[in-house]
Amino acid sequence: MMTFALAFAILILVLALGIWFAAVLDGVFSRQLSGHGTVGLLAPFHASAVYLTQQRLRTEAPDQLNWFLSIAGYLSVAATGLAVVPFGPDLAVIGLDTSVVFWGACESLIVVLVFLHGWSPNAPLSLIGAYRYVAIGLPIMLPSMFVLIAVAIPAQSLDLRDIVASQETVWNVIRQPLGLPLFLLLGLSLTLRGPFDYADSDDLAGGTSAEDSGANRAGWQVARLAMLVGFSAVASAAFLGGYLGPVLPGFVWVIIKTLVVMAIVIGLSHLLVRLPVARMLGLIWKILLPISFLDLLWAGLVALA
Amino acid sequence: MTLTAILIVAAALFGIGLFGALSQKSFVMLMMGLEMMLNGTLLAAVGFWAFTLEGAPKGQLLAILVMAVMAVELAIGFALVVAVYRKREADVIEGIGTMKQ
Amino acid sequence: MGRIGGTGMTDLLFYALSALAIWSGWRVFRVDSMIRATFALMVSFTSVGGIAVLMAADYIGVATVFMMAVEMMVMGLFMVMFMMNPAGLNPMQMVHQYKFSIAAGVLGFVGLATAVLLTNFPDNPLPENRDTLRDLGIELLGGSMLIFETAGVTLLATMVGAVALSSRRGRFGDSDAGAAPPGLHPGGEPAGRKVEKGGGHGGHGGHGGHQMNMEKTKQDSSDDPHKGHGNMSETEA
């Protein structure tokens, strides 16, 4: 019970810190790349306060229940994703021996929730965003599954705790060089960012979130950042050795590595172009999926050698 | 949590699925009924495995097969719906009294 | 069994998840919005997955959630595509043989439940601390490998079949052009008797008026095994 409480406290800390840091980091990147703008450490709080002062508008005949559930669900799936990440040996909030599959289940629920978020307002642009996201979000999960199976091979376990422990000598990012890049692309898709932002993109004036206002908008934006934290923590555990590291306590390493992955994802989201849907589908099925097969094959050969 | 309780829940899910499969006009809803029946089956399979098989792994295998069957049912079902819809523009059961042409 | 915080807690979770599974399962056929129906079914599956995890079938439980979320997503898209009124904003009645179905459903439940209550099941529960995940892995790639691989090949065949069925272009022309039996001489009239136009006219309204009866279909196909099979017979030819 004590370890559970400790792990839970660390989870809340990582989540809150991560959300704030992600918002600031996003500001830093866009300032550096666009050459103007300001970065305030408190800016994320100010921005969300603006939404909270605003009225929550209703569209015509919305699906109110699903609208609420999609936002709340997206946030809680982000937190559950984070909960399988070990903050130290045997220090995970959810200690399942199938936690990698559990994270896979979270990934597929995310597609459902983003779709619902676009469906519920009963408006054309958000619905287009929802459709497009499903078209891209489902196939991009396939490479991610192969990549996750590949990291499970050296650990001989589907438990993220064992996967971290298996990286004692060498991190998976080195042992399986193709894994992390592919997984980062999935992260862009899960967090609706940059090249994989088919749901909330500029060409749809905000897509699924175009009709969000007031608290709904604040909730959705916070949930997106929370998802970034959850994803980054999983990626750091699966590829960067999670809590492993010298001197500092394990959970500090988890935080540091999570923030590094987060910075990479945010940077990629500002720098990579978004392909039209048909081209992206071609890229996923014809290039990314075969690469993920290679990754799996490589992991198998290394395990046998 | 006893085997009887689990099997009764499974029976309830199966009954609901049967009702749905028989009462719905639309193909897609009909498939939902079938899926619901398989849902009950899956629960029963896992229940039998956990309570009467002493954890013999074949029980889990059965559950995996049920899931594979669901996937096959869904994929072929949708493909048929699309094929029928292309030809007939029908998406309800009454729309295809005949399978000809 | 008591995996999570003692037996009492497990029982409580079991009853909660069962209630959720049955209630959301019932909602599937009672809500107007197709999207709600689809995702109610997903909730039902997820609850069953949760119950499986309570029974120490970790992999099965989590994989159920994983598979069903994806399946129901696809199902939801098909709902929106094919249903005339996916959001349920236009009141409508899309059921038939309603009383019969209720009776069948209730009878199915009562029958199965009675069978369950009257049967004396062997009591060989799962031993504590058995590594079920490892069991499953060894079984899948050991003793039952053939079954497992067959399932894999079946899924592959399903994929190929589904693509072939649903695509418009086929070896013998567009699928919506329909199929006709080959002529008796090259380029001639299709052989066999003409089938009168059936099928759903004018959009997917489906408001009766085109019930071709099944009897007739049977007669026709017994008359001549080579007609009415559409593409199948042409492929052989």
Add this chain to the structure above:
Amino acid sequence: MNWIAKLAAKAPVPIFIARGPDAPDETDRLHLNPALTIVDTPRAASILLVAGTLPHALKMYLHRLHDQLPHPRATVFWHSSPTEPFSNAVEIAHGDDLASVLLRTRAALLGGERASDADVLPDEPANEWQGVGPHGQGGKGMMGGTPYGRPMAMTDDDIRDGLKLDAYTAEFGPFLPMLPAGMILKLTLQGDIIQDVAVVSPPYEDARKGREIRALLRLLGLPTLANRMLVENAHRDAGFKRLVTLSGVRMAIPPDLGRTHDGSDVRSRFEHLLKDPFSPQKPHLTGLDLGDLLEGREWQEAMLILNSFDNVSLRKICANTRTNADEDSSEQTSGGHENMDHSAHGGH
């Protein structure tokens, strides 16, 4: 003022811009102002900024747009004066600093000194629900009817693979951020594929400098690089160009997208704009209409095509295209056509 409002008062003012044909050149550069955030949807804005004088025909759209802002909200007229029904609106006097007026207005809204704008249009369905069938449905079969003032989506031919699914027709524009300002298109969509297009109103005549390249970069998912173009002489910066190239734009724009008769396509127009953002290519447009360019394209591609042309060229293309009026007379639409525009969403 409670603490949330106090926090909110420190944030940049979220504004949605409704641009008129004579909007001042500084409008684009408002992006650079740290006191403002220009948002893509009225649902996220606190202040509706009307920049320049709107043509009379677009007044109705402005009213709809206005009602989509969440309370507390205000309307500010810049380089134009408030018209009916915006009697309560703020007008920026000559010489006033826009940002400080907006900040002051927002503070007054948050503090409660200024009343939030009331709705301009009545908030009610365009038509009453009229059940026809035995279950209260809108049409005689289970299909059809005009639930809440707009016809139900019905199946329509599909130009891709012939699967006749529900088509959706609506007007898009004139203030949507991804369309050139002033442009209203009536699009029939199958999913995100454009099935049919008619012009309701062409874009304004004004030639905003560098609009095309910024719009294209935004549509390609590079909004930060698009904003970089607002910085003086950004297009001469070799580092910036390298960033754009490395992002993979060449791979992203499909070949032959939006091809004109003289062989210019979106890719070549984009390359040209990247070299010289202020003088877009002038392709040969005779006989080219929006239908040729957009039909069968998915949404993002269609937006890329539209934004790869400058306003003058777009107006020429629009002139070749079937207009909404032609369509109304040619098609036998039984009433309700005017009601198709979606006050709840298509408006902004």
